[in-house]
Amino acid sequence: xxxxxxxxxxxxxxxxxxxxxxxxxxxxxxxxxxxxxxxxxxxxxxxxxxxxxxxxxxxxxxxxxxxxxxxxxxxxxxxxxxxxxxxxxxxxxxxxxxxxxxxxxxxxxxxxxxxxxxxxxxxxxxxxxxxxxxxxxxxxxxxxxxxxxxxxxxxxxxxxxxxxxxxxxxxxxxxxxxxxxxxxxxxxxxxxxxxxxxxxxxxxxxxxxxxxxxxxxxxxxxxxxxxxxxxxxxxxxxxxxxxxxxxxxxxxxxxxxxxxxxxxxxxxxxxxxxxxxxxxxxxxxxxxxxxxxxxx
Amino acid sequence: xxxxxxxxxxxxxxxxxxxxxxxxxxxxxxxxxxxxxxxxxxxxxxxxxxxxxxxxxxxxxxxxxxxxxxxxxxxxxxxxxxxxxxxxxxxxxxxxxxxxxxxxxxxxxxxxxxxxxxxxxxxxxxxxxxxxxxxxxxxxxxxxxxxxxxxxxxxxxxxxxxxxxxxxxxxxxxxxxxxxxxxxxxxxxxxxxxxxxxxxxxxxxxxxxxxxxxxxxxxxxxxxxxxxxxxxxxxxxxxxxxxxxxxxxxxxxxxxxxxxxxxxxxxx
Numbered sequence: 001x002x003x004x005x006x007x008x009x010x011x012x013x014x015x016x017x018x019x020x021x022x023x024x025x026x027x028x029x030x031x032x033x034x035x036x037x038x039x040x041x042x043x044x045x046x047x048x049x050x051x052x053x054x055x056x057x058x059x060x061x062x063x064x065x066x067x068x069x070x071x072x073x074x075x076x077x078x079x080x081x082x083x084x085x086x087x088x089x090x091x092x093x094x095x096x097x098x099x100x101x102x103x104x105x106x107x108x109x110x111x112x113x114x115x116x117x118x119x120x121x122x123x124x125x126x127x128x129x130x131x132x133x134x135x136x137x138x139x140x141x142x143x144x145x146x147x148x149x150x151x152x153x154x155x156x157x158x159x160x161x162x163x164x165x166x167x168x169x170x171x172x173x174x175x176x177x178x179x180x181x182x183x184x185x186x187x188x189x190x191x192x193x194x195x196x197x198x199x200x201x202x203x204x205x206x207x208x209x210x211x212x213x214x215x216x217x218x219x220x221x222x223x224x225x226x227x228x229x230x231x232x233x234x235x236x237x238x239x240x241x242x243x244x245x246x247x248x249x250x251x252x253x254x255x256x257x258x259x260x261x262x263x264x265x266x267x268x269x270x271x272x273x274x275x276x277x278x279x280x281x282x283x284x285x286x287x288x289x290x291x292x293x294x295x296x
Numbered sequence: 297x298x299x300x301x302x303x304x305x306x307x308x309x310x311x312x313x314x315x316x317x318x319x320x321x322x323x324x325x326x327x328x329x330x331x332x333x334x335x336x337x338x339x340x341x342x343x344x345x346x347x348x349x350x351x352x353x354x355x356x357x358x359x360x361x362x363x364x365x366x367x368x369x370x371x372x373x374x375x376x377x378x379x380x381x382x383x384x385x386x387x388x389x390x391x392x393x394x395x396x397x398x399x400x401x402x403x404x405x406x407x408x409x410x411x412x413x414x415x416x417x418x419x420x421x422x423x424x425x426x427x428x429x430x431x432x433x434x435x436x437x438x439x440x441x442x443x444x445x446x447x448x449x450x451x452x453x454x455x456x457x458x459x460x461x462x463x464x465x466x467x468x469x470x471x472x473x474x475x476x477x478x479x480x481x482x483x484x485x486x487x488x489x490x491x492x493x494x495x496x497x498x499x500x501x502x503x504x505x506x507x508x509x510x511x512x513x514x515x516x517x518x519x520x521x522x523x524x525x526x527x528x529x530x531x532x533x534x535x536x537x538x539x540x541x542x543x544x545x546x547x548x549x550x551x552x553x554x555x556x557x558x559x560x561x562x563x564x
Contacts, residue, residue: 047405050408070412076409080405082402083406086403
């Protein structure tokens with residue numbers, strides 16, 4: 001069942017084109033990654049879906065109803081990319097206040113989220129303005145998810161969270177998806193999308209580059225391998241299957257690898273390696289993969 | 297439920313400010329009565345008037361003070377800049393905070409992503425503001441009534457005071473409507489409040505000049521303060537309905553424009 005659908009979404013802010021003809025859909029039970037650099041149009045899309053902004057053309061629908069309708073937001077949870085809360089209220093008062101906007105959906109997940117995110121009663125008793133950025137982000141996540149929404153719109157949700165909490169939060173998201181909830185997760189961190197999502201849309205400068213399964217995205221990523229050997233490296237390394245580009249300079253080499261890593265690993269295993277650095281792929285590596293594929 | 301939640305939130309955020317303004321407003325009108333009764337202000341002003349040219353004397357005493365009687369001076373208290381400043385501060389601050397201030401605080405994005413229709417939000421804010429301005433106006437009436445009773449002054453009567461409160465309420469509602477229209481277009485509460493106060497100051501001084509100087513009288517219908525006339529209500533026992541109608545029309549137009557714009561704008 002389609003939980004969220006955008007079709008032909010276009011939005012301009014004055015002369016700036018924020019979105020151009022963006023279309024995708026997310027099914028119930030799916031975690032959909034929305035990947036792109038800052039300024040790509042991710043936040044604009046989420047704001048349109050949350051009923052905050054109006055598209056110039058195109059449609060955005062949530063659970064079969066137009067996204068701008070207040071009633072449909074009863075079943076939606078939204079975390080803004082730049083979360084700001086009432087500084088003078090305590091965290092617990094904020095949670096209670098936002099829970100009251102949904103009288104028919106009690107905050108059934110609140111305690112679970114507080115536990116997973118490591119929010120203590122002492123944190124909840126403090127005023128928002130006294131909390132750290134990471135703790136405010138956790139409060140924002142609880143607000144977005146405490147009523148167990150059918151659709152979750154999360155804009156850079158792990159921003160400011162430490163790695164252990166990020167991992168625990170990912171588990172919660174996966175559990176919610178398994179329970180039939182649809183999640184749209186916007187991020188500029190490739191590893192987060194890779195680890196969390198089933199499918200991913202790649203956005204750049206307001207245009208959709210691709211919508212594909214995470215496995216397909218992985219195959220596109222151009223990964224960078226830095227090598228140093230004790231003896232001069234053979235030039236034949238650049239001809240190894242999967243090596244898209246190679247810079248070999250005596251004992252040092254940088255290899256850009258796309259797709260299956262095993263042929264390269266087997267070739268490297270033959271060498272007397274001193275240093276082997278496989279950098280975490282970045283978002284730029286995805287774009288590199290797209291342009292390599294397009295021959296640009 | 298959602299409206300109650302919002303009203304409760306507004307009461308907790310604006311309550312201290314409203315309580316302070318209402319107390320100040322009541323105290324100010326109480327003190328006006330004290331000043332009028334304890335010193336012979338009328339005689340002092342009359343002496344001052346004698347130093348003015350005869351034409352100006354007539355203008356000041358009849359047009360501005362509504363006569364130098366105790367009633368006229370108490371009525372002048374309601375037209376005093378301090379009285380207007382308190383009332384307009386409440387009206388403009390509430391309007392500026394409603395949309396532009398909420399956006400400036402940064403909380404608008406999360407708030408408006410809740411199942412809260414913009415019409416409901418706008419309507420609740422208007423309801424809260426009108427209740428607040430009503431209470432403020434009544435606080436002024438209470439201050440005047442207590443002052444009159446405490447200093448053995450002739451009473452105006454409940455009908456006249458409530459009519460005065462209604463006129464004051466409508467004047468401040470009109471400022472609220474205008475400021476809310478600006479707020480619905482804005483992103484910064486401070487800027488909206490600044491524009492609102494500037495308009496109120498210009499309106500106040502334009503009507504004061506228009507009343508004192510016949511050559512400038514043409515500006516009077518274009519100032520909102522012209523439609524607030526304690527003298528007409530308390531001293532002359534005139535019919536205030538024309539005043540009410542104009543202020544009600546401005547209030548309605550401002551709120552309607554604000555609601556129209558607010559429903560269509562992007563947030564934040």
